[in-house]
Amino acid sequence: MNISLPRVSCAVLLLAGGCAAPGTVPEPETGRSTPARPAPSVSVTRSPDPVPRCIDGLEISVGEGDAASGLRVVGLQLRNCGGKPYRIKGYPELSILDEDRKPLDVRVLRGIGEVTALPPWEVQPKQETLAPGESVRALLAWRNLTTDAETVAVGEFVSVAAGAGQSRHLLALHIDAGNTGKVAISPWISGT
Numbered sequence: 001m002n003i004s005l006p007r008v009s010c011a012v013l014l015l016a017g018g019c020a021a022p023g024t025v026p027e028p029e030t031g032r033s034t035p036a037r038p039a040p041s042v043s044v045t046r047s048p049d050p051v052p053r054c055i056d057g058l059e060i061s062v063g064e065g066d067a068a069s070g071l072r073v074v075g076l077q078l079r080n081c082g083g084k085p086y087r088i089k090g091y092p093e094l095s096i097l098d099e100d101r102k103p104l105d106v107r108v109l110r111g112i113g114e115v116t117a118l119p120p121w122e123v124q125p126k127q128e129t130l131a132p133g134e135s136v137r138a139l140l141a142w143r144n145l146t147t148d149a150e151t152v153a154v155g156e157f158v159s160v161a162a163g164a165g166q167s168r169h170l171l172a173l174h175i176d177a178g179n180t181g182k183v184a185i186s187p188w189i190s191g192t
Contacts, residue, residue: 053169057082060092060160060169063137070144071116074173077137078162078188080130089127090163091187092138096155096175104153106175107182115141115184125187136188146178153177162188 053059063075080086096106112121121139128136140158155175161168177183 054081055169056167057084057086058162058167058169060162060171062171062173071141072144072176073116073118073139073141075137076140076160076171076185077135078130079135080132083132085132086130087127088130088136088162088188090125091185093161093164093166093168094140094185095159096153096177096183097157097159097170098154099156101157101170104155105181106153106155106177109182109184110187112139112141112184112186115143115182121186121189123187123189126189128188128190134190136190138188139186140183141185142175142177142183143180144176144178145180148179153179153181 057080059079059081061077061079063077065072065074076092078088078092091110094108096104096108098104109115112118118139118141130136155177156172158171158173158175159168160171175183
């Protein structure tokens with residue numbers, strides 16, 4: 001099952017400050033902060049091979065990203081890389097890490113409504129069963145807002161698990177949440 005980020009109408013993106021072709025990140029205007037930089041996922045132990053690892057039958061990777069006027073959205077993909085069906089319900093468990101892979105004091109909100117309004121992603125978690133090779137996605141959203149230059153937190157990695165108590169995957173992802181102190185995550189969903 002191939003799932004991509006929802007196509008957000010250009011009207012919504014124009015209100016947010018820009019519109020770009022699917023799969024691209026709008027160029028920042030002069031004086032604006034830099035866009036999110038989705039990077040290939042990496043294994044927990046650094047490896048020159050950027051291909052995501054299958055850990056306990058699951059593979060988590062960073063998908064496409066968009067940035068406009070301080071709003072950042074990046075897709076996360078969970079793929080069943082094992083040999084039997086996998087049931088999942090809920091939100092990814094994640095923490096934001098600095099360049100030294102130490103946790104940052106950033107709250108992870110369940111549901112993206114406090115950060116942005118993207119109706120396809122504003123849903124309640126529901127049970128999904130993934131056959132081998134099938135995927136679900138979640139949307140990670142934050143705003144780059146800086147009102148106090150002394151307390152800016154910038155993450156370079158996220159530690160992600162499919163759910164509570166599951167194995168963690170380390171992904172390279174630049175998160176410039178300014179001093180908002182929060183990011184928001186949607187539940188795992190299919191069909192977006």
